[in-house]
Amino acid sequence: MTLSRRNFLGLTAAGALLPRQLLALSPEDAAKRKFLFVYCKGGWDTTYCFAPEFQNSLIDMEGDATTAVEGGITFVDHETRPAVRSFFERYGASTAVINGIEVRSIAHEKAQQLAFTGAASPGYDDWPTIIAHYGGSGLQLPHVNVSGPTYSANFQESVVRLGSAGQLSSLLTGTNISGATIPVTLPSSAIQVLEDQFVLGRASAGNRQFDSSYSTVLNNLNMFSSVSENIELTSGSNLDERLSTVLDCFEMGLSRCGIVQYDGLQDLGWDTHGGNEVQGWHYEELFGALLNVMESLEQRVGPTGQALSEEVCVVVFSEMGRHPKLNSTRGKDHWTFTSAMLCGSGVDGGRVIGGYDDQFYGQSIDLASGELFGSGSKLSDKHFGATLLAMAGVDWQEFSGGMAPITGIIRP
């Protein structure tokens, strides 16, 4: 779905409709845009990267860290994190950091649901699933889930999971069933094709919604099976491999969205109630992988003939932040305010949007400009989602509970 009369009016009412925003929602650009979601599960400590709050004595900052500015991004620099510095040096100009997003929960499961869907109750689809649903028609793997959660209450046909042990690959080849405890010999390829066609015919002939959905996924499956030999669908043994799998899907024109969950260095996790210093290790590995992603996007060409860097937006986020003060075990507990980072296609980069006040609460901004604005909008997970949907050309009003996008960071 592209710019509609409804969201046009909504933007006007929100005072957000400026020439640059109109251009930002250009249906042509938005509909082509792809999204790589990198989810840092557990709740990251924004003071290790996005929130250089050294001037606030109430906040426990990392020792030996300093404030630095590269590519227009102000960030927390540390000698043990050269990858973070390199990333902003090279890609800061196409990166926007959003600080002070409120997620309204300090329970992991619920905060995760909020960050992904903007809703605390069940029955909602997450941002990538919605984007894939509305812009993934004709794609075989509209939203490819390499690892991490997916909320797909209504658009489940848009989501394809690889499985934590690469189960999708073994399903495609049939090695899992032929290797089952009860011995099975699969039919010949020719017979399998006949079977597939027969089942598709039965589903296509049905007149129920179920039949229609089934028919769609069978069509996708048949098309995908024919190209799957050319792609290694692995859930990967490390972050680089997982991210690369999504990029492969983008390059082959299979997907519009992809998600990878990052559990930190050696899967130690971001939920550092103790030993908070591992946050620094996680950021270093994360940004090292993001550097590789950005380089790879520049080198890869998508089906449209453009470099993928022109089409892909990388979305990096976590379900919550961490308390500004260290606890008795040198860790930090949960905090409802967090940050997110967008990089690449459609991002008006070199900017840090929002901020944290003296109590480490999120500050209000003017959505249209992205500047701090006292009587502006307090950023929430819904603003975050609406921004992504707007960048994707999806009617965000249907899914963001009326919260408007941060049009100020969408590149004309």
Next chain:
Amino acid sequence: MIFSSAMILFACSGVEVEEPESTGLVQLEGGRLLRRISLDIRGVVPSLEELEQASISSESLEEMWPLWLEDPRFEERLVDLFAEQWLTRVDDYNVTYLDFKLDESSEYEFLRSVGEEPLRLIANVIANDLPYSEIATADYMYSTEFLSEIWPISREASVGESGDEWGLSSWTDDRPSAGVLASNGLWWRYYTTPFNYNRGRSSAVTRLLLCEDYLERPVKFTEAPALLDEGDTENAIKSSESCMACHTTLDPMASALFGFWWYEIYDPAEMSRYHADREPLGESILGVAPEFFGIPVSGLGELGQALTLDPRFKQCAVQTAATMFWRRHVSLVDFVRLSDLREEFESTGLNYKALVESIMRGEVYRAGGFTEDVGEATEAREEVSRIMSPEMLSSAVLDLTGFEWLEGGWEQLESDRTGFRVLAGGLDGVGVTQPSRGPSLTWALVVKRLAQGAAYHAVTGDYEGEGPSLISAGVGVSPGDPNFELELERLFLRLFGREVTSDEKASYSEFFSVVEAEGSQEAAWRSIISVMLRDPEFVSY
């Protein structure tokens, strides 16, 4: 949306509530209805004899199916259905089989035994026609021999010889009688970090048993006073109106759970035993005595009793049952229906089987299509074609073909480590907490492989004179033989719950002939079974 007590008040305040729509839904009948009921109660499709008997009259159909509630397979279905709500059947806990010095081959049994322990108690209470309130007051539990070797459990002598069987048992560590609230499986899934002090567990209790999810309420730090200094958070919980709105009721419940509070959350010994000596810690740490919404309780045992006396407990039982069997969330639109069901539930002394029977007699449960003038809201809301869950697929296919998709002892449709539970639309209890409502690419692929495996197993068995005789009349015959059509008629009735049409006979015959020419007669029968098990009419119900 969860149907909450707030909505009841809203409804009772005179505000007009949308009446349940009695129009717009086409009801399932005959074999298709019997099939849905059988799959929901027993996890298998009806036998040919049952379908033939049901075809005599609707009265004979309606007399037949309630008896299935006494079938042992209903208990298994309840475990699957409650697993969708309680989310305890996960693939990871804080400890593993290695912590108990068990062999790797025990891992699957370890995970499933732990995850199903609370669910088995619930299922047994229901199956044994006990008041549903026993789930939170019982002084017994259910275990396997395996569990009794790793946890402080005594199994009753009457338990069958097979150690795999779940049997009546009791805890031997003097934990209070509180049914599932005294369950290790529940608290292993809903563990508490040392500084959360059981608050998350309190929230889980109210979500599961009262349908009140504290976590759906927004947490607004900005409405609290400053939270940066040491002790600020604990002070805010006791003084800030914003925080107190939840914590005044949440914390006293948490205070009653300290017998399950672990000093070390990765210690198997800590996690396996109840710690009666820690019960007083609740009051000293949280600063509040154990209570249930203002009612003082002496501890966990009385908490369970108080909980079952709360009107929300009965309401929640009804909502949960409706969610499970309607295959959708309940909403304000269901107010009247749910109220009627609750009244019936109470009138039977909280007999859950009677509740299930009432639900299954209702028009929402039996909806199989829409009329032409159906409203958009009804069409978007109602599940008239329900997708089979991975567990249901597994049991139905096993019953029909004798095929069970196992690998290394792991049931592949009921796990995710190497299996396909989530890919097949199921939930893992953590990352995926809602069952899928429709087909996906991976679901279709799992179904395809399952069907191929089952077809190979069944037809090979039939041709070799072994197995469950799925195509006994079809062995050795091809299109043109009267037995071929006879077999198609039987298969259609058994698998789809309806008669085959002449067009369908023709298309299946043609398909058979093409495959036979490509392979063999036996291969063609395998393909027939395979495509039927993948058919939209088989995989939906």
